[in-house]
Amino acid sequence: KKLIPLLDRVLIKRAEAVTKTAGGIVIPEKAQSKVLRGEVIAVGPGSRNDKGDFVPLLVKVGDKVLLPEYGGTKVSLENDEKEYHLFRESDILAKID
Numbered sequence: 001k002k003l004i005p006l007l008d009r010v011l012i013k014r015a016e017a018v019t020k021t022a023g024g025i026v027i028p029e030k031a032q033s034k035v036l037r038g039e040v041i042a043v044g045p046g047s048r049n050d051k052g053d054f055v056p057l058l059v060k061v062g063d064k065v066l067l068p069e070y071g072g073t074k075v076s077l078e079n080d081e082k083e084y085h086l087f088r089e090s091d092i093l094a095k096i097d
Helices: none
Strands: 009-014 037-043 064-066 073-075 084-088 094-096
Touching: none
Parallel strands: none
Antiparallel strands: 009 037, 009 084, 037 064, 064 094, 073 084
16 A cells, blocks of 8 residues: 655655664664654645645655654554654755755
8 A cells, every 4th residue: 555645744764773883882772862864755745825826845755854853643554564754844854965
């Protein structure tokens, strides 16, 4: 199955957390910092502004983005063990080039 975001929503796969130091020491889960980067997996078509004009999204599939520490809605798809998050485009902090 495929998840298609509506309006200004963006489906994001967060980057993996660092679980080992460069020296090979395993970092306990509680000590791992929250990952604030992710990759755009799917985007909605956009939304309308106060004047009724259609506003397309600024991010596209494949973009690397900077995310807030908290927020987004966790989503898991059938037959897919990966965890995704749905954000409104306005909640995304920046695109990473």
